[in-house]
Amino acid sequence: MPTPPLITDVFDLVLGRTCLHCQTPGPALCPPCLAQLRGNTRPVSIPGLVVPACAATDYDGIARDAILEYKERGSRSLAPMLGRLLADAAMTVARPQRPSDCVLIPVPSHRYAPRGFDALGSVARAAAQALTRDGLPSRVEHRLRPGPAYLPMKGLGRGERQSRITGAFRPMGRTRPSPWDEFALLVDDVVTTGATASEALRTLAAAGTRVSGIAAVAAPSRGTRGTIHAPAQPRCRP
Numbered sequence: 001m002p003t004p005p006l007i008t009d010v011f012d013l014v015l016g017r018t019c020l021h022c023q024t025p026g027p028a029l030c031p032p033c034l035a036q037l038r039g040n041t042r043p044v045s046i047p048g049l050v051v052p053a054c055a056a057t058d059y060d061g062i063a064r065d066a067i068l069e070y071k072e073r074g075s076r077s078l079a080p081m082l083g084r085l086l087a088d089a090a091m092t093v094a095r096p097q098r099p100s101d102c103v104l105i106p107v108p109s110h111r112y113a114p115r116g117f118d119a120l121g122s123v124a125r126a127a128a129q130a131l132t133r134d135g136l137p138s139r140v141e142h143r144l145r146p147g148p149a150y151l152p153m154k155g156l157g158r159g160e161r162q163s164r165i166t167g168a169f170r171p172m173g174r175t176r177p178s179p180w181d182e183f184a185l186l187v188d189d190v191v192t193t194g195a196t197a198s199e200a201l202r203t204l205a206a207a208g209t210r211v212s213g214i215a216a217v218a219a220p221s222r223g224t225r226g227t228i229h230a231p232a233q234p235r236c237r238p
């Protein structure tokens, strides 16, 4: 269970933390700075991908600072804020497809990720709570685990990522075919070239999980904009 935002805020005040962007005492990303990041959800184009993908914001400025602070310095109090952003992206993908509920499947961490810190899992759980509050009952299921070949890919281009990522994941948990009405989204913190997401989808499909879209907290702004068809009649509240 992620730490509730209110309790996190109390911890932040007691420990003398400040917003990493505006230095206001309190949570590592204060409500006004989080509000600046919201409302920027946009589609992301991934070559060869047949399902819609969305990111909540561009991977720069406050968002980049927050993601790095969370992942690399372990500032766990950022999980609810990043989860809020991930929920915005997930809802944008989900709304046109009008699901009754939603399964969030995190991309697994590589095997050199810090032990005992399920970084993306915590963000995904916060996102599921936010989606549920917003009217789309959601839960997190880990259906992928890293294989021995899954190594960090920071700084690699698409070709190198593609060759390194092929065969990197293994299915875990339930491997029978998804129920016909299951609505599952792959979630990640940052979608860069889409090589990781594409391989995750391939592994999940081989294990019987049909993924209806991809949601990320952030994506680089350069040349990744695409289109998502407008919903016919939105059923889920934004």
Ligand SMILES: [Zn+2]
Residues within 6 Å of the ligand: 019, 020, 021, 022, 023, 024, 029, 030, 031, 032, 033, 034
């Ligand atoms: Zn701030």
